[in-house]
Amino acid sequence: MTKPEKKAFKIATATTITNYSKLYTLIVNDKDVTSASLRINYLRLIKGASFDTSVNYLYELLLNIMLELRKEQDIYYELFDKISKARILYEKSLYKECFNLLDKIKASATVYENYYALLISSRLELEYLLALNYPETNEKALHHKQFKVNETLRITQKMHQQSALYELLKHRMIYKGNSRSEKQKTELNDLVVSEMSIMASSNLEGFEINKLHQLFQANYLISVGDYKSAYHSFFELNNLLEANKHLWSNPPFYYVLTLEGVLDSLRSLHNYDGMTYYIQQLKNLKSSSLNFNTNVVCLIFLYELFPILDSGDFLACEIHMKKYDETLLKKVNSLSLSRNAELSLNIALIHFGLKKFRKAQNILSKVIFASRDYSYLPLYRTLRLVNLMVLYELKDFDFIKYESRSIKREILMAGKNYKIERRIINFVNKQTLPAYALKRINLWEKMNKDFKTISQDVYEQQTIKHFDFLAWIESKIRRIHLSKILIEKMHSRF
DSSP: OOHHHHHHHHHHTSSOOOHHHHHHHHHHHOTTOOHHHHHHHHHHHSTTOOHHHHHHHHHHHHHHHHHHHHHHHOHHHHHHHHHHHHHHHHHTTOHHHHHHHHHHHHHHHHHTTOHHHHHHHHHHHHHHHHHTTOTTOOHHHHHHHHHHHHHHHHHHHHHHHHHHHHHHHHHHHHHTOSOOSHHHHHTTHHHHHHHHHHHHHOOOOOHHHHHHHHHHHHHHHHHTTOHHHHHHHHHHHHHHHHTTGGGOOSSOHHHHHHHHHHHHHHHHTTOOTTHHHHHHHHHTOOOSOHHHHHHHHHHHHHHHHHHHHHTTOHHHHHHHHHHTIIIIITOGGGSOHHHHHHHHHHHHHHHHHTTOHHHHHHHHHHHHTTOGGGGGSTHHHHHHHHHHHHHHHTTOHHHHHHHHHHHHHHHHHHTOOOHHHHHHHHHHTOOOOOSSHHHHHHHHHHHHHHHHHHHTOTTTHHHHTTOOHHHHHHHHHHTOOHHHHHHHHHHHTO
């Protein structure tokens, strides 16, 4: 619960001490509370009381308190609260007051582009007019009201169609990953054609429609590796959102998706200086949703980390990580699977760069071996590649063979030709490198040309942006610390 919610509860229960208020005190005073321990402590404190009854009453009371607070803070809650009040006014035969309130609801819903509240309030008005035999309403006025409802239906239908396509695109990006071949890029054509068809089918405009269109376009460009175009799309979307702050959802979920898209594009373009403004925009966000806030903190942590990590300054990465111990690393259970996997990957990379290989292995094991839920994410394969590097550093070649076979089977079953994955697997299965410096130089010269070609492949860049695996292979062959290789690469870009 947030501080305002806790304060509101204290005010609501200030006059009397009840069983459910005692239950609430037990919960807030024990950070490690579980349902079993709470039941035992409650029954020990209040003998003969019904634990389940108190839990249910406290649950309902807390929901009502939170709802009252939301109605004061969020136009969405306010509109639907007024719709409920309009229904009560009609039931009490206060028809004039009912229609006046419905007019206010429709006006606010139009201003805030809440077409669902607009549709419900408009339909209620028509139903009530019908029941009252259309008082002071001629046929022209009735036609106008019906036309407005039809227009609202058209807008909501277009919004739903666009939302459905964007949701499908995001689902594919999360569970299939970004395009790693022309074939995978072509597989997105059905969504692209459908989106273009929807936009061309009507001349309806509005904030929500433009927002969903630009979100789809920008995420598609990210998915196919066109980061420069994606950045421009996200930049335009960000301008649209910042110009219409009164239309944001609460919490501002789509704004965070936009900022993440901008930051992802900038990182892929190695424009680290350009990230500062958007990171600050994330820091300025405040919400009553604790999970939302944790997700935002995670994004801030990651995008502050990436410029340091990509440059190979692992000591600075460790200092940065320690700053977020309380605000993020102890709250990872609030994150989604995909976000938790991304966080685990980058923390493991920090430990790997510091040569704390056992720590890196422990972090990776919690994701790779703890739950099958993560295995459906494309990032799962990247985690396993990092794990292969850790195993190589630990000289655990037996497990390397087992893991390599498993990853190879996965690639073969998918029918993919992932170049980086194959290079890593081939390298880690060679237990020794040439002892003589001249032979290692010759080996590196042979591999370097191939690596340059891979690095310029737009589809392989989808994996390289998470971590430059080829830089690690180079560091092992040339016997140069990974940090130095990453620094050299960073300088060569500017």
